[in-house]
Amino acid sequence: MNFYGIEIDYDLYKHFLEFLTDGEIDALFKAITTPPPRYYVRVNTSRISANELVRRLNARGVPAYRDEHIEEAIWLPVQGPFRVPTARKIVVVDKKAAESVMVGADVYAPGVIKTERVEVGDEVNVVADNGVVVAFGVAVANSDEVLKTRRGLFIKVEKSLYKAPKIRDLPEYAEGLIYSQSLPAIAVGHVAKRLGVEKAVDLNAAPGGKCTHLAQLGMRVFAVDRSWSKISRLREELKRLGLEAQVDVLLHDSRYLDRDFPRLRAGLALVDPPCTDIGVRPKIYHRVTYKAAKTLAQYQLQFLKTALKIADYVIYSTCTLTYVENEEVVLKSRAQTLHLDLPIGAPGWGCETCRRFLPHIHNTPGFFLALLSKG
Incomplete structure (x- = not known):
């Protein structure tokens, strides 16, 4: 049985039916195909307080908010869904890479399954191995080199289905103040x-x-x-x-x-x-x-x-x-x-x-x- 790309066998479907209605099962699996509206990080309170971290991020124009219940938790908004522009060339990535790229991550060589011949500056669509288009981006490396070395950044994503904060790009990440969780x-x-x-x-x-x-x-x-x-x-x-x-x-x-x-x-x-x-x-x-x-x-x-x-x-x-x-x-x-x-x-x-x-x-x-x- 297929729910928005989530495939379960009939026995597992019956297992869920013991606790959920058919409509609830449908809603649950539909939600799984999208990111949560809040991207959470845990504040490393051994180095900084949650209040101070929020103030620091907000002062730099990064929207961040304290969680209502848990002291160490703060969240940043996730935007989307967006329409992904069409490009003439495609790069196919594996499931793990596609799920990251659909929320705004760039494409790195290890996640590439196959690609058309791409030169630096080419516009491409990033596509999951099941055919779902997850992003539009620009190549920062040649495909021949990427496939040969299997290292480094390949596609800089400019428009994805959703946009989540790039936590690893924040100085607070490098300073060990936050953990994505x-x-x-x-x-x-x-x-x-x-x-x-x-x-x-x-x-x-x-x-x-x-x-x-x-x-x-x-x-x-x-x-x-x-x-x-x-x-x-x-x-x-x-x-x-x-x-x-x-x-x-x-x-x-x-x-x-x-x-x-x-x-x-x-x-x-x-x-x-x-x-x-x-x-x-x-x-x-x-x-x-x-x-x-x-x-x-x-x-x-x-x-x-x-x-x-x-x-x-x-x-x-x-x-x-x-x-x-x-x-x-x-x-x-x-x-x-x-x-x-x-x-x-x-x-x-x-x-x-x-x-x-x-x-x-x-x-x-x-x-x-x-x-x-x-x-």
């Missing part, structure tokens, strides 16, 4: 702050959004991930944010932390495991089956059970929307769910103390959040 993800740190713990373990730490949030709040964090490339990126973020001293980084499969580090204990563990990513937006297209969700749920439960062995509290979160990967995983863990005291989002499906963020209702990415204890 969705509001629901920032809420994880907001919940953690209220627990009053001193030490935390992040079982799925890269690229570092949640563990750096805990670190800036003064917690000592043991950050674990099994991918060397992800660990390298995490270290870069820690250095940029000036939080290296607060975080110990380990390359390891965190499902086995309790076995391999039997003395490891913490007041809090974060579990944000691989999932079907249905809540991430904007999406050019996406394909998910019920079987894939069930398989991932088994994997997610392994992380969660380990976390419950080493920490007093566990925050479980995902960027997906299936019941089987969220409330059902929490239920199977046999942990006690605690009240989040979170003023945003909505109660979980059959779990009043859990929290869900639904794109078509809350204008955020899709997200799930639960606070657990051993009981």
Whole structure:
């Protein structure tokens, strides 16, 4: 079944129908194909206050606003949709690149799938690999060189479907004052702050959004991930944010932390495991089956059970929307769910103390959040 380019099989459709009407499913998937109207960043409060950062951005003509509920969160408006001008030449990019370009990012060589012969100064349309035109731009490099080296900037985007702030271009980014992060993800740190713990373990730490949030709040964090490339990126973020001293980084499969580090204990563990990513937006297209969700749920439960062995509290979160990967995983863990005291989002499906963020209702990415204890 196809909803605006989001393909799910019939079994997954029936799974959603247990909790949503057909119209709600349609609205949810339509929302996923567009960016949220607010682009959120987390303020690195170890270096600057949210008020001071907003004042600094506004003084330079960058519109920025404090979030109504979370102290470390500020947002910048996303504009669009716009009409994309037509060009004579096209450059085809992969899904990940297209989803960035549609909100105003430039085209870099690694994301290019194929291109017509393009010279510096040529006008082009940037097209996703499913044929959706996402932007109009001008080449700043020759296509022959780009395809040969696979490095550097290729197309400077001048008009995209939407326009989001280019956070990485801001001096505040280079100074380590901000971290690009969705509001629901920032809420994880907001919940953690209220627990009053001193030490935390992040079982799925890269690229570092949640563990750096805990670190800036003064917690000592043991950050674990099994991918060397992800660990390298995490270290870069820690250095940029000036939080290296607060975080110990380990390359390891965190499902086995309790076995391999039997003395490891913490007041809090974060579990944000691989999932079907249905809540991430904007999406050019996406394909998910019920079987894939069930398989991932088994994997997610392994992380969660380990976390419950080493920490007093566990925050479980995902960027997906299936019941089987969220409330059902929490239920199977046999942990006690605690009240989040979170003023945003909505109660979980059959779990009043859990929290869900639904794109078509809350204008955020899709997200799930639960606070657990051993009981």
